[in-house]
Amino acid sequence: MPDALERQVAFLLEADKLKEVVRLNQLASGTRREGTAEHCWHVILQTLTFADHAPDGTDIHHVIKLLTVHDLVEIDAGDHWVDDTNYAAVKARETAAAERLFALLPEAQGAEFKALWLEFEANETDEARFANAMDALHPMVLVFASGLEDPTHAPISVADLRETKEARLSPFPQLWEYAQGLLDQAVKAGRLLP
Template identity: 35%
Template sequence: MTSENLAKQIAFIKEIDKIKYIRRRTRLFNSDRNENDAEHSWHLAMMALVLSDYSDAEVDLLKVIKMVLIHDIVEIDAGDTFIYDPNKNHENTEEELKSAQRIFGLLPEKQAAEFIEIWTEFEEGVSEEAKFARAMDRLEPLLQNTSNDGGTWKEFGVRYQQVYDKKKIIQEGSKELWSYAEQLLEDSVKKGILEK
C-alpha cells in the first residue's frame, strides 16, 4: 500500500510536469525555438555546477541548485512574465506566492515548508545562495540573446539600458561574471544587435 507521503510526492511530481509547457520568450542557443521553463531551470542548475567557483562568497551549492530548479515552478499557475514587460512587474507577486503555496502544498507538510522557504529566499535575493542563483537566472538569457543576434531584444525593441538595468543583479552574486556580462552587452551594441 502507498504511504500518504509518497502519494503526495507523486502528485507533486505529476503536477510539475506542467512546467515543460510554460514557454519563455528567450530562444535556445542559436535556434528559433523558444525555451520552456523546465529547460531553463535545468540549464541554470548546470550553470551553477559549472560556474560556482565564480561566486563572490562561499555558497551551499545544493541549496543554489534547489533554488534554480524550483524558482519558476510557480509559473504553472502565475504564467511567465517577460522580464522587459512594461505593464507587469517581473518581481515577486502575490499571484506567485499563491501559486507557490498551492503547488508546494501538494507535498508532505515538512517538504512543502522547505520548498516555500527556498523559493521565498530566492525571490528575496538576500542570502549568498540567492544572489548567486539569481545571477545564473539573469546570465542565461543574456547568453541566449547574444547567440541569436539579439533574439528577444530585437523582437521586442528592448534597448541597452533596459537590459543593463535588469542584468546588473548579476554583480551581487559574481563580480567576475558581471564583468563578463558587461563586455557581452558592449559587444552586442557594437555588433548592432542591441540598441543604445
C-alpha cells in the same frame, strides 16, 4: 500507497507541466523558444560550471535547490518580462502559484520547498544572491553569446537591460564584466538599442 508518497507523486506530476511552459528566450540555436524546464536544467548546469565565481563558503548544493524550485511557479504564472508596470501583478500570480503547488506536498516538505522559493525571491543570503545572478545571466548567455539574429523581446535599450541585470550580477565582478561585454557586442551587432 502511503499518503505522503501519494502527495509527492501528485506534486511531481504537476511539476511535469513545467515542460509545457514556453519562455521568451530562444535556444542558442535559434530554432525555437526555450521551455522553462529546459531553462531550469541549463541554469543549474551553468551554476555548476561557474561555481568558482561564488563567494567562499557558498553552499552550491543549496544554490541548486533554490534554482530547482524557483521557476515552478511558472506552471500557473507563466514567464514574463517584469517591469514597473506589471511587477505587482506578476508577483501576486507567482505567490498564489507557490501556495498552490507547494501545498500538494506533505506539509513539512511543502513548507521546506516554499521556504526555498521565498529565499530565492528575497535575494538576501549568499546562496540566493548567487542563484539570482545565475538566473539573470543565463538568458544573456543563451541569446547574446549565441549570436542569434532574432530578438527575444520587443526592442530594448542596452541601458534598460544593464539596469535590470546590474543589481543581480554586479556582486560577481567577473560575471558582470562578461555580461556587460555581451551587451556591448549586442549593441554593435544591432541586436540591442544603444
